[in-house]
Amino acid sequence: MPSQNGKGEQPMQPAAVSGMPDIVIIGANHRTAPVALRERLAFSDPEINTALEALKKTSAIHEAMIFSTCNRVEVLLATGNPSAAVEAVTSFICKEKSVSPSEIEGCTYTYSGEEAVRHVFRVAASLDSMMVGEPQILGQVKAAYKAAVMKKSTGVILNRLMHKAFSVAKLVRTETGIGGHAVSISYAAVELAKKIFDTLDDKTILLVGAGEMAELAVEHLMQNRCCGEIYVANRTLSAGMKLAGRFKGKAIRLEEIDEKLETADIIISSTGAPGFVITYDQVKPVMRKRKQRPLFFIDIAVPRDIDPAINKIPNIYVYDIDDLQGVINENIETRRQESIRAERIIDEAVLNFKNWLENLDVVPTIVALREKLQKIARSELSKTLASLKHLNDQDHLALERMLEAFINKILHDPTVYLKNPGVHRNRSAALHLARLLFKLDE
């Protein structure tokens, strides 16, 4: 987990001597900035487009991408001069969003190099989310990247970074169970229902009490294609009718519950009644009439509405709010453990990316190129010498010197070009191409 530094607390690393581009991310998220500030900083889609246009014109910024959701606003950059770039972005945001630098002071974070790479990977893999493991974030990151690509504001470095981020996120999702377990009451109830009933689509739901929690659970059930009948039993019929109307259900009186116990499959109770609304003696005889079809009680009321003894009847399952909370706690624990594995996957990806980025520099590229040529020359020389037995050591030396000179001559022009490819913005691309052409990244 990268430490979070307020902007400016950490001196930016100076640009490498060779002008090696650095990756920088400036942002504010749900942990560092209150929602009021995040709202003001958020970029709409058209705003992102104009902002990217503006950032592209800044000489310190080679590549840029903006990612804005309700929980975070982040600007991702590839730059030859990090401090100037951060300065430019900050002042741009302050101007555009009309906030004063003092307002965002301490609410933003700035990462560079390896830390920035890790941050991007963690965000895409949903490890930095408010709800760790939530699945929407990857789609949002992809959309933001696509917007940047459309504006042609990304280049070799961010393209590679983002593609790696997508594959890492996918790997985390498939290799770890980070997004696999319910972490809300209503979702946990639906998950349990699916373990009792094979399909929910023909199941009848009976709501007892018209509380908000019950409403949420029904919404979740409906999202899971539960589209059987819905009945709402409430003390005041009018409130029941109002809720029933929302789900195209029918309102019934509390006295009618007995009758509905025979047909309902899932019963969600959330009344404010002080005692049990449904008792053991009430349910026990029903199972015979139901021909033992299973019955699932979800009791989200405090104090409880459903007699817990009902759980003892065969083919009836009663879960109260504590039981559901137990499921959730266990799932949160699973997610936490899974996130440790996810961090490990990310560490590895960061290391790989760092290697690639470091090699994407003039000196390592030229060194690698020279080594490759020398290796070829040496192997060809030894093959030739094997059949030329009459040559003496001095002849050998002369041939070696000749090859060395040959390599130097070949490398001269590429070296000059890579060190200064004219429009210096393309250097990363030129290096990338050179490494591809000679297959230096093996």
Place this chain on the structure above:
Amino acid sequence: MTLAFVAVILLYLASSAGYLAFLFVQKKVLHRWSYAAMMAGFLFHTGLLGYQSISLGYFPIHNLHQTLLFSAWTLAGVYLFLKYKYHLKILGAYTAPLVTFIVIQAYFIPKVPVEQAAVFKSIWLIIHVVTIFIGEASLALACGTGILYLIQEHGIKSKTNRFFLKRLPSLQLLDSTGYAFIVIGFTMLTIGLISGFVYAQSVWGRFWSWNPKEIWSCITWLFYAALLHERLVAGWRGRRSAIMAIIGFAAILFTFLGVNLFLEGHHNAFTKW
């Protein structure tokens, strides 16, 4: 021969390991490979039985070695076939080790020479054996489904151990699949018994001879008949149905092996070792 036998055992072992890993890790690819390994094992197994039939000149079900080998083959075959229809992947974690266990048993049981009698050459006998074995394999799967049901039900009821909760399918699916297995098994058992009676009539001149094997077969059949009846009439399902499926299979095991080993009767030769 022995090589093919070892190949069968190794493939079934691989399948068992894969299915158990699938139970823990829940990766679909594990299931795919385990299923493929079992399929390959089944094909080798089929070849082995075919080779035995041809080289021996009769259907190899005349001593314990042969009957065990054949019962493992039907169990694997019925599972591979029914898995397509009922999509109960996790049942492999029960079936594969069971098949492996039976085949290994068969491997170590000495091959008692069989006297070839004329009474064994009848189409009714073949029908009798094949349908009974398919029925029993299907009821073995019903028993496995029942065990899974009880585990899953316990998980949901007790609210404590959620290890299996995530890994096993829904109660309703387990219940309906188990029911389907019982219906198939019961049907085959019925056909098997009828063909057995017809065969008895053709060789011994009587349908029924109050032999322990016959009596126990009838008891088993009545047990399953009662189970199905109660399910249809009184709605016996879920826990009770699962327990009955397990008891029923225990009765089958006794009828199949116990009667032959502990009681006297006209089937004893088939389990000689």
